[in-house]
Amino acid sequence: MSGMTRLPVDDVAGALPEVIDVFIACASFESRCLTLAEHIPGYKVRQAILCENDSLASLTTEFSQRLTDRFANVVTRLVFRRNDPLDVADKLQGALANVAGSGRVIFVDITTFTHEALLILVRLLQLYRRLDDRVYFGYTVATEYSVGAEGGDKWLSKGISEIRSILGYPGENLPSRRVHLLILTGFETERAAKLVDEFEPALVSLGFVTGADTDEIHQLSSRAFQQSFLEKYSSAEVFRFPCYDALATKDAILHQAHRFAEFNLVVAAMNTKISTVGAALAAAEDDRIQLCYAFANEYNYAGYSAPGTSCYVGDVTDLLAATATPRET
């Protein structure tokens, strides 16, 4: 189960070590950013690194303040400049380096990071964690996305203002090869379609959610997406991935990569953050894979999601360690 186990959020504290040396979370416009933080006793946390995006400051103030208050004396706040992945990387790297000692317990609530910031953080943890550090990830499940909207009207984000490769995952796109674009699809039909239009890839692989452990909302969204998308891109290759299992998602991506090894592979993770971690693991294992990020024009700030009562938590140290480190020149 990829190191992360599903459990009621009320049980999260018991699933973690007695002391958390570093708790990392991202203040968001989603109340889900509070769920795990509010279920960990404050005394357990030695240091908290709270991230937020400067462009969303007006939308995140309340939740940011609540998180700050919760860990009042041990908080380091990192405010990321919009549209600047170097700033994200440098600030996270600096903050992690400033936490003294080895054998640290690092607990990351991955729920509300942007896909891009999360992927950068995962790469940093793979490359720069210290000897005997233990890394735990937590993820709060949503009971509903695009709260209040029905069926095809559901949306999380709209438009693409920029597409860029993700720092730490430049891939190995050789000029002699054609592009294979692989998308882990979610609700975001329009953005995924735009991504395909922008890349005009020679081959498209569309990953749709599967698995007994998958919530019905993900299954429904996937079916709706699949129908509408395949009408337009009838030649796309279809594969399945379990959106709450990073390891199996990694395997699903690598399977597609090996099937079409003669292409440059670009992966866009547009489903749950756990599956995004799966994309990071795949790119670490096969560093020819490039990860890309489609920067959205607009997010559904008012009703992005509703927090559920269960979460995924677990020790992912071995998962991160099992993947390759970058090759040197």
Added chain:
Amino acid sequence: MTALAQQNPFSVHTPEDMLAPDVVSLFVDVFTDFYQIPKSGHTFLNGPRGSGKSMMFRYLQADCQCLTLGAQLWDLPFYSAYVPIKNTDLKITELARLHARHADVILNEHIMTTYVAAKVIRSFSTLDITDDNNQFADELRRYYRGDFVSLLDAGGFDTTSLPLIPADASLLAGFRIVGDVLDAIYRKVLLYLRRLSFSPNDLNYSGPLLGYLDFLVPFIQGLKQLSFMPRGPVFLLFDDADNLNDTQTRILNGWVSSRTSGDISIKISTQLAYKTFRTTTGQTIDSPHDFSEVNLSTIYTSSHDKYRDRIAEIVTKRLKNHSLDVSPDIFFPPDSEQENEIQSLAQTLRDRWSQGQGRGFRAGDDAIRYARPEYIRQLRGASKSGHTYSYAGFDQLVHISSGIVRYFLEAASQMYAEQQARMNSGALVTVIPPFIQNKVVREQADRFLFSEFENILKDADEAQLNRAAKLRNLILALGGLFYETLVSDRSERRVFSIAFSDTPDQELRDVFALGIQYGYFHESAIGNKEGTGRTKLYILSRRLAPYFTLDPTSFAGYRFVTSDVIRDAIARPKTFLSRVRNGVINADTLESGQLPLLSQEEL
């Protein structure tokens, strides 16, 4: 017949993925209009997505040219190598680590040079070159061992372990080895970039450095000497160069300024968002001194007949490939009831002219100018009863596609799919009923103005957001104004364009530039009001005609306006339109003696 014929005849395919026979069978030769493109010399080819740029580039490639001309490779007038600039091929985020710090230009130029050289070599992989005695393969092997190795040596690449091209290797296998070497050089710089991800100070680079003048130019000149190559220039077809980062754009401009067009002509397609025309040294490149420029939408806006003929030829070819020998006018018929009523109004106008009550020089002028507007005017207020203007008919559809081939094809494809869904499985679609044509173009107009505009409006940058909001107001104000003009008693009612009678400031120019970039406006030129020179004409996209209930069939009419009027329309579009309707603003001059002060802008 290839697989294409079995699909929706109007499906839009990525030209890069199309086989040469399909490209040749579908392509409509446009190079009489764009004569600069297949000629020696650097050229910028500007046009929105879907205007046919990539298809032109695909057609220029050697496999298509050999098929079209029935010629061998060496008989072609030029050789083209396709260099697609995809989003994240060259624009790798790690490169930002170098910005303004460390050999930014040199490393970016090395990346671009290697990338282009590899694309040139890759372009041979799709060619079927007859090489009976392995003569060409031998030539390539000698070139590889000689000039190519020397160039790599000079660029700092360790050539001691280069693979050999075996004596019995085919030409294709030889090219594969050259390509592998270039891939290996490219891979080396990618590994360097990977190291930069989280090590901003670890900047030392010890790999080779290849540049345009010291590697790419002599590399291509050497290839040109091989006897299977055409004697003419090599065209480097940079597709979607807007995707280059700022440094790479400046480097490419430097290549354009370097006057190598006799051997190498750089053809650059952009989607009107090219970042800069400055080089890395800060100098600008200019047309026509350094390059020629083709603006697709401008050409088609100023010559509608050429565009109509081109679309008719495209439709005819596609239907023929689908075993349908039918003219576009028959396949896309107009609403006959509506056309009969318009004809009847036209006859009335001709009769009136004969009785001395006309306005034009000829009876036919009045019929053409006023019959359709009059019909639309009569529908005013009737729409609630469900009677609305129909935009069916091939001519109207061509006008509404607004000079962009893909807009026509996408609409036609959707119409075809809808009609097919209504028919028995397996039945052949031989006609698109008018109501389906009308429904699809109306939906597309709504989507263009709302869904697509939302994406622009939500752009993050504060300045852009403000500009986008102003653009939306400008479109609403001008669309409304043109409708009021259409249903007025003015002598010229079919107006779709404006020109400034004064000099608009930078802010207004920026709003129009954004509109042009996203396809809401086209740009052309007309004589200025004083008759002393030329001034810009801004033409509203005909894709919006169904939204504003405008007559899309003529664009001769335009209005001269002042900057103040447009500024007012942008700030308060609803108030502006209501004042036009109420006569507070003179509909002819668009001027008002007393503008009420409003405190709140309608942004």
